[in-house]
Amino acid sequence: MVQKRIYQRRDLIRLGLLGGAGVGAGIALPQLVRYFQAQSIDIPTTTDAPPISGMNPMTILRDFDRGTVKQENGRTVREFRIEATTSTLQLNSAVNFVSWNFNGRVPGPTIRVNAGDRVRVIFLNRGGHAHSMHFHGVHAAAMDGIRPIRNGTATIYEFDAEPYGMHVYHCHVSPVARHIGKGLYGAFIIDPPGGRPPADEMVMVMGGFDINEDGKNELYAFNGIPNYYLEHPIRIRQNQLVRLYLLNMVELDPVLTFHLHANIFRLFRTGRSLQPDEESDVVTMGTAERHILEFSYALLGRYMFHPHQDVIAEKGCMGHFDVVDSTGRTGDAGSHAH
Numbered sequence: 001m002v003q004k005r006i007y008q009r010r011d012l013i014r015l016g017l018l019g020g021a022g023v024g025a026g027i028a029l030p031q032l033v034r035y036f037q038a039q040s041i042d043i044p045t046t047t048d049a050p051p052i053s054g055m056n057p058m059t060i061l062r063d064f065d066r067g068t069v070k071q072e073n074g075r076t077v078r079e080f081r082i083e084a085t086t087s088t089l090q091l092n093s094a095v096n097f098v099s100w101n102f103n104g105r106v107p108g109p110t111i112r113v114n115a116g117d118r119v120r121v122i123f124l125n126r127g128g129h130a131h132s133m134h135f136h137g138v139h140a141a142a143m144d145g146i147r148p149i150r151n152g153t154a155t156i157y158e159f160d161a162e163p164y165g166m167h168v169y170h171c172h173v174s175p176v177a178r179h180i181g182k183g184l185y186g187a188f189i190i191d192p193p194g195g196r197p198p199a200d201e202m203v204m205v206m207g208g209f210d211i212n213e214d215g216k217n218e219l220y221a222f223n224g225i226p227n228y229y230l231e232h233p234i235r236i237r238q239n240q241l242v243r244l245y246l247l248n249m250v251e252l253d254p255v256l257t258f259h260l261h262a263n264i265f266r267l268f269r270t271g272r273s274l275q276p277d278e279e280s281d282v283v284t285m286g287t288a289e290r291h292i293l294e295f296s297y298a299l300l301g302r303y304m305f306h307p308h309q310d311v312i313a314e315k316g317c318m319g320h321f322d323v324v325d326s327t328g329r330t331g332d333a334g335s336h337a338h
Helices: 007-016 029-037 056-059 176-181
Strands: 066-070 075-090 098-104 110-114 120-123 154-158 165-170 185-191 200-209 219-222 234-237 242-249 255-260 265-269 278-280 282-284 290-295 301-306 318-322
Touching: 029 278, 056 200, 075 110, 075 255, 110 120, 165 176, 165 242, 165 290, 185 242, 200 234, 242 255, 242 282, 282 290
Parallel strands: 075 120, 110 185, 200 242, 234 318
Antiparallel strands: 066 075, 075 098, 120 154, 165 185, 200 219, 242 290, 255 282, 255 301, 265 278, 265 290, 301 318
């Protein structure tokens, strides 16, 4: 997968990569070299990441649904077909969980559009219960998705994509916490005009599972399956920019954090800016809060990520980035402790 884009000097100034007086007023030369290396994005292949219960978290990681594109009355319409279903997830060797989901996966499809596009979502409910789709962002009240759609029926949500940033969609039928906790949620990305600089882009959605319906989560996961990225590390290329669209959809716990080992990320809160709000190695997020994180690793090896509520991390919400060079070679065991 290769994406290419040519940047002129004025673009680099706008992105904060150069100062008005040249390199000396901007960033250090090694960082600039790494930036230009990232203009041709090379995503390492992973061969040992099997599907579980009909879905594959490694595929979900970089799977962006841009819809069926149509031109109507001189403007771009992106049409999506989303179906609410019920299916069983094998969370680990001992636990199966009956999920309510969108398109047979948890999280649902990552819907991605450009700012100003017309979004049309054809929603079919075949999940056995009343469900709906509520999109965060700006739209008319009639499209707000709080009206239950009965099982066996359909509706259409249609609105303009605004504002740009990292958003979320989820079922809004009462009790909302139960519908979300069963898996009815997904990421909704609106790209800014002109897009963002090329990067290895990926989506991680943190979710919780109340296995015995006691009002507490017993397991947690990134992208649906506990410990999947711990057992199947995410391979990323050395010195290549990673753009992580991070979403917390854990109900029943008031707050989670996300911690990246042995590195510092640039944080774009809710994705509402082209300039980072801050830099850190940990960010605190309430339910439905989401951000964009950008980082790269200069050193080969295996590096952990997880919430810093360690009991939650140890119940399935933990993973590794495996940093490899251009030949696929990695370093030593990397970072394991926290």
